[in-house]
Amino acid sequence: MSLRRLGPVAALARHAVLLASGALMLIPFVWMVSLSLKPPGEIFRAGFSLLPEQWYAVENYSRALTASPLPRYMLNGVLVCGAILSLQIAICAPAAYALAKLRFFGREGLFTLVLIGLLIPHEVLALPLFILAYKLGLLDTYAALIMPFAVSPFGIFLFRQFFKSIPDDIVHAARLDGLSELAIVWRVMLPMAMPAVIAFSIFSIVSHWNDLFWPLIAVRSEQLMPPPLGIMAFKNEEAGSDYGPLMACATLVVAPLVVAFLAAQRWFVEGLGGGVK
Template sequence: MSNTAIPAGRIIRFALLSLGALMILAPYIFMISTAGKTQSDIFTAALSLVPQHFYFAENFAKAFAKVPMATLLWNGVVVCGLIFFFQVLVAIPCAYAMAKLKFPAARLMMVLVMLGLLVPIHATALPLYVAFDRMSLLNSYTALVAPFTISVFAIFMFLQFFRAMPDDLLHAARLDGMSELGIVARVIVPNAWPAVTAFAIFSVVAHWNDLYWPLIVVSKQAYATPPLGLMYFRAAEAGDDYGALMAATLIITLPLVAAFLLAQKRFVEGITMTGLKG
């Protein structure tokens, strides 16, 4: 904002940001410290951050013993990966057609996309559940993935991105003899990476976190996603063993945080370059 920032202003700004950051980080700090505490530590000294007896190993062991961590994380990766893959696969050609091809129903489809943008899975959960039940597909990856393969949000996002692409690029590709599908595969997709990374975070965060739909269609541990597994663990362990709970929480939170830290620069770039900025 201010180009001529006086030192005092900078100090205030830095202090404000640090204070906010501390509030954001507080849960993580407590999570890590509690994961290393014994039951008695937890009950006596809530505010001491450094555990009196280092109990990390025991808590982690307990978490790994009680929760099939590997299965949970694997399920999470498979489900999120499949959802993301199919979403992109469907959304890119759709968005391309709506952004760059002219056909009679284009405007109507645009309205439908706008409508679809706000109808969440929760609204259609009941009929979907009944349908999966009839097809005996409950407790399967299909049930976890299928409802999300068409993401209206993805179409909307790619649409914005493609609109900004120069038409001349496509004209050139057509003159070079490419088919419409060839254009999508060889011109659009390689250029859509910023949008894809940005969408990846939106999609993965949403589905990695989703508890609602897995709770409905999955009742077996074998197909449980991380949130569901964590819920089972809590239910089974009568909520008060916070040491083990925090250890489990830490393990389950870590992969996505790590992935984000690696991708965050491209993510911000992606958001900036897609239409989200308006």
């Protein structure tokens, strides 16, 4: 059989695999939304139905918003994710610029440490970070949720790769115009690397918005709980075995991430593409 005849077959097979993989990833989210629309009697029914026979969306979503301080949990998530992202960009961008465009002793060794940092799961550092937060009196505060993530090895790596793709002539021209190195970072490099900034922002927000492990250790006060920990508290205290409101809570928490990703999808792909050149 010729390569021309194999081409459409291979393309069809690739699309089939991609569609099957996408469906497997989407099924839990579709099922979550479906359960959030159903009354308790239909959730545990033996038969399968995607749409409810009796729509119970108003009751489930009303209870999700009123039976627990879900708006407070989501506001905490916005504050924590926004503070973490701001600190990460403020620290990672100058560090990445130094590794990409400056020549100094030990540069390659520092970049090697960044790569090692990429290989270390954050959970490995949970115990020393907990002890440090306890010694500093930061437990059960916003600072305990923010400070451990202020530096991101992935952010430094991504920005460095993108900065390296920017011609050195632009940096030299900026220096001739009298700009300092920090001014070059904020006024020249970062605006040109905006796709990488958007891609990293999505990674950072999704990661910390969905984080349960560290908040479960660091905070106890309900007023400080981010969305995943708040949903866990809602399950234990309010929802019990009533999974309709619980799935409504989960849907409301996931929805902003989906909207943000769909809105920034083009820049997300462009940022990753530029970052791995």
